[in-house]
Amino acid sequence: MTRKTILNATHRAAGAKMVDFGGWDMPLNYGSQIEEHHAVRRDAGMFDVSHMTVVDLRGTRCREFLRHLLANDIGKLKKSGKALYSCMLNERGGVIDDLITYFLTETASQGRLAREAGASATAEAKASPDMRRTRRAESAQESADSAKEWFRMVVNAATRDKDLAWIEKQAVAFDVKVTERPELAMIAVQGPNARSKVLGLLHADDRERVEKLGRFAAAEARGPDGMSLFVARTGYTGEDGFEIIVPEPHAATLWNALAAAGVHPAGLGARDTLRLEAGMNLYGQDMDEDITPWEAGLAWTVSLDEGRNFIGRAALEKQKAEGASRELIGVVLDDKGVLRHGQRVLTNAGEGEILSGIFSPTLGKAIAFARVPAGAPENLRVDIRGRQLPLRAVKYPFVRDGKGCAGI
Amino acid sequence: MGFPAPSKDTNMSEIPGDLKFQKSHEWARVEDAGQVRIGISDHAQGLLGDLVYVELPNVGDRVEAGTGCAVVESVKAASDVYAPVSGEVVAVNEMLADKPETINEDAYGDGWLLLVKADNAEEMDALLGPDDYAELIENDES
Numbered sequence: 001m002t003r004k005t006i007l008n009a010t011h012r013a014a015g016a017k018m019v020d021f022g023g024w025d026m027p028l029n030y031g032s033q034i035e036e037h038h039a040v041r042r043d044a045g046m047f048d049v050s051h052m053t054v055v056d057l058r059g060t061r062c063r064e065f066l067r068h069l070l071a072n073d074i075g076k077l078k079k080s081g082k083a084l085y086s087c088m089l090n091e092r093g094g095v096i097d098d099l100i101t102y103f104l105t106e107t108a109s110q111g112r113l114a115r116e117a118g119a120s121a122t123a124e125a126k127a128s129p130d131m132r133r134t135r136r137a138e139s140a141q142e143s144a145d146s147a148k149e150w151f152r153m154v155v156n157a158a159t160r161d162k163d164l165a166w167i168e169k170q171a172v173a174f175d176v177k178v179t180e181r182p183e184l185a186m187i188a189v190q191g192p193n194a195r196s197k198v199l200g201l202l203h204a205d206d207r208e209r210v211e212k213l214g215r216f217a218a219a220e221a222r223g224p225d226g227m228s229l230f231v232a233r234t235g236y237t238g239e240d241g242f243e244i245i246v247p248e249p250h251a252a253t254l255w256n257a258l259a260a261a262g263v264h265p266a267g268l269g270a271r272d273t274l275r276l277e278a279g280m281n282l283y284g285q286d287m288d289e290d291i292t293p294w295e296a297g298l299a300w301t302v303s304l305d306e307g308r309n310f311i312g313r314a315a316l317e318k319q320k321a322e323g324a325s326r327e328l329i330g331v332v333l334d335d336k337g338v339l340r341h342g343q344r345v346l347t348n349a350g351e352g353e354i355l356s357g358i359f360s361p362t363l364g365k366a367i368a369f370a371r372v373p374a375g376a377p378e379n380l381r382v383d384i385r386g387r388q389l390p391l392r393a394v395k396y397p398f399v400r401d402g403k404g405c406a407g408i
Numbered sequence: 409m410g411f412p413a414p415s416k417d418t419n420m421s422e423i424p425g426d427l428k429f430q431k432s433h434e435w436a437r438v439e440d441a442g443q444v445r446i447g448i449s450d451h452a453q454g455l456l457g458d459l460v461y462v463e464l465p466n467v468g469d470r471v472e473a474g475t476g477c478a479v480v481e482s483v484k485a486a487s488d489v490y491a492p493v494s495g496e497v498v499a500v501n502e503m504l505a506d507k508p509e510t511i512n513e514d515a516y517g518d519g520w521l522l523l524v525k526a527d528n529a530e531e532m533d534a535l536l537g538p539d540d541y542a543e544l545i546e547n548d549e550s
Contacts, residue, residue: 033457337481338481359483
């Protein structure tokens with residue numbers, strides 16, 4: 001059965017071409033994917049990303065749980081509101097999903113969303129004598145500090161079921177309460193003018209605080225008509241902007257207010273070309289459960305900090321010591337043509353394949369991630385319908401600040 | 409800037425009356441001296457989305473009816489174009505190398521793909537007329 005976000009009717013009324021994406025009926029484009037791409041690079045665009053799964057995590061041992069669950073170190077999050085990108089691995093070091101985790105606290109500076117969720121966590125604790133016993137076992141000081149902490153994860157839509165099952169299974173040993181938040185919608189507003197357009201819609205008292213948010217940080221704020229928003233300075237396009245979590249009943253009002261402020265609706269097609277230009281991986285295409293972060297260009301997200309026994313660590317250390325046999329590289333096709341997922345790549349050291357591949361609207365030529373034998377192989381070629389065309393290996397991101405990077 | 413939206417309600421009045429169609433959405437127009445001009449329909453370009461690359465045969469190549477004679481690639485996918493008639497390629501639309509979006513803008517005019525000297529113009533009789541094609545795509549959408 002196809003699922004619909006709360007904005008489905010809004011997309012259809014705008015004439016969107018809809019497609020199935022991971023079981024969700026989502027807008028591919030609203031006319032021209034390339035125009036939507038340029039709107040994000042040059043001005044401001046918005047994406048309905050309500051299909052993504054929001055999961056709240058609570059419990060006195062939540063931080064300890066996340067140190068076990070994630071390949072990146074949650075200990076890097078010291079200030080409330082900060083976010084961390086990480087892989088969640090299986091025991092073989094394969095990627096179950098990539099996700100963002102926000103560290104949040106319930107303090108006076110936090111708004112209604114946190115208090116609401118805090119109330120429900122208290123109710124859970126009342127309902128669970130086991131959890132209470134565990135909490136009593138903690139030292140009084142630690143309990144007082146950590147009880148204020150909570151974490152919010154945003155995971156991929158297509159991997160929702162297996163992610164929740166895995167997180168819940170691992171959470172048991174840590175008495176962490178896992179709560180999916182399907183009643184929350186999410187709108188990503190991205191582009192050089194995205195932040196100023198969003199700020200203009202916020203309650204005057206919240207503007208300065210949200211304007212000062214650093215990259216990869218989030219805060220609560222009031223939007224049009226005082227609606228509760230969770231505003232994060234994150235995204236999947238390489239542009240500045242916000243990802244805004246909003247309760248479903250207010251999502252259409254926020255969407256329409258953004259449109260009135262001159263933010264262009266953009267579909268999944270533009271989202272894909274924007275994120276690849278920015279050098280960002282897509283789960284399922286660039287990595288999966290049989291691919292480790294070393295093989296997916298995600299080594300920068302793995303923290304082999306001392307004494308932290310996260311799931312998959314042993315397998316990663318073994319592969320690191322032996323040396324991974326394949327690697328992910330960025331490639332450019334200087335000839336005319338389009339690089340696409342699954343095309344065969346030939347090198348002097350053996351075969352590889354195109355992972356994510358697109359025609360880049362910003363660069364006017366095809367770019368891709370390719371998985372090839374490790375060790376920077378030479379004489380790269382791609383087989384397109386039986387013809388071999390030369391590929392050029394490049395450092396990515398391919399595009400930054402709206403322009404092609406040097407050497408691309 | 410200024411690509412058209414995929415035409416959601418293509419109707420007969422938008423399809424030139426002198427065209428014939430294949431179910432696979434290619435159009436063919438008989439021109440002077442048994443030459444047949446070939447392209448893809450406006451409906452097809454709408455389904456494909458923004459075109460970014462077109463692979464055309466060489467002048468002098470032979471094409472066979474019902475087999476691939478060109479490839480059009482959009483932001484979304486690569487699609488084979490099947491020749492509506494057999495014959496020899498006498499011209500290709502070289503402008504498409506730099507401006508493939510011309511197909512989005514004018515599928516039945518400036519966005520043509522190739523011109524073929526047909527072996528047997530009677531092959532055209534098997535193709536769909538504009539009314540039948542309009543009906544086909546209407547059923548496609550419902």
